[in-house]
Amino acid sequence: MKDPLLKVALAQITPVWLDKTGTIKKIENAITEAASKKAELVVFGETLLPGYPFWISLTDGAQFNSTIQKEIHAHYAQNAVVIERGDLDSICNIAEENNIAIYLGILERPKDRGGHSLYASLVYINQKGEIKSVHRKLQPTYEERLSWSPGDGNGLLVHPLKSFTVGGLNCWENWMPLPRAALYGQGENLHVSVWPGSDYNTKDITRFIARESRSYVISVSSLMRKEDFPITTPYLEEILEKAPDVLGNGGSCIAGPDGEWILEPVLHKEGLLIEILDFNRVLQERxxxxxxGHYSRPDVTQLHINRERQSTIRFAKE
Incomplete structure (x- = not known):
């Protein structure tokens, strides 16, 4: 019988905003610290690497052909993650060295979509340091659509982790019933939801998903304050002019398979939040x-999923 206990770490941290190199170093330090505390899974917030596009709602992001929007967007793209180029190799190496699994929210600039458009992606790295899934957010939310592109179903996957089966979604995807069901149907019993940083988002949906799925749910958010914008940020004065003192207050939390809190939302605190989860509680609630399973009727309702990675081009086989 596999060990039913899993030690998890929620990395509620601030990015070095729009600085890929600086944020990677901070992520590496957090992984190493989590491993030193014997954590077996560490989770980071949505697009923590290199940061959430807060400027859009602060600088008239919908203005067409705006020089400000174009230049900040280009800076954002320059700091996006190109997995095919090896941008996550050092993080994968640390995962392998420390035998720790990772869920990491990144801004991805993938080669298989031409290498220019941006995606909010959730990457799963296993304890061997292997990237096992890259889930591109299916539908960016509201103003995010001015920066991020819609993803596809390729990353709607689950992964074995000791006794658990773990899967994850980005931010408001967690409100989408069918993507949730896609993960449930593959045996998910530890659900990871990643957020840019607000208990407004995590305080209700975390418990709801846990109660609906009878699974553990880990919600992880980042932090961001007005003073966290680097002085090297393009158009910093324009961003700060309308920025609130707190843009992301955290709210990372864990709900158990009965929908009750294991860790209530934690606000304004940077660092690792660590808990031990017992797989047996999943079986009890199921x-x-x-x-x-026994409370479903696939003869009446079924979900069909397209997990093909989408691309504009397709090469005929030679």
């Missing part, structure tokens, strides 16, 4: 409800 006794009376299992949304894809």
């Amino acid at each position: 006794q009376n409800f299992d949304p894809v």
Whole structure:
């Protein structure tokens, strides 16, 4: 029988905003610290690497052909992650060296979509340091659509981790019933949801998903304050002019399979939040409800999923 206990770390930290190199170093330090505390899984917030596009709502982001928007966007793209180029190699190496799994929110600039457009992606790296899935956010939310592109179903995958089966979604994807069901149906019992940073988002949906799925749910948010914008930020004065003192207050938390808090939302605190999860609690709660098992009717309703990675071009086989 596998060990039913899993030690998890929620990395509620601030990015070195729009600085890929600086943020990677901060992530590496957090992984190493989590491993030193015997954590077996560490989770980081949505697009922590290199940061969330807060400027859009602060600088009239919908203004067409704006020099400000174009230049900040280009700076953002320059600091995006190109996985094919090896941008995550050092993080993968640390995962392998420390036998720790990682869920990391990144801004991805993928080669298979031409190498210019940006995606909010959630990357799973296993304990061997292997990237096992890259889930591109299916539908960017509201003003995010001015910066991020819609993803596809390729990353709707789950992964074995000791006794658990873990899967994850980005931010408001967690409100989408069908992507949730896509993960439930593959046996997910530890759900990871990543957020840019607000208990407004995490305080309700975390417990709801846990109660619906009878799974553990880990929500991880980042932090961001007005003083956290680097002085090297393009158009910094214009951004700060309308920026509130706090843009991301955290709210990282954990709900158990009964929907009750294991860790209530933590606000304004930077660092690692660590808890131990017991797989047996999943089996206990599935006794009376299992949304894809004994309490489902696939003869009446079924979900069909397209997990093909989308691209503008397709080469015929030679």
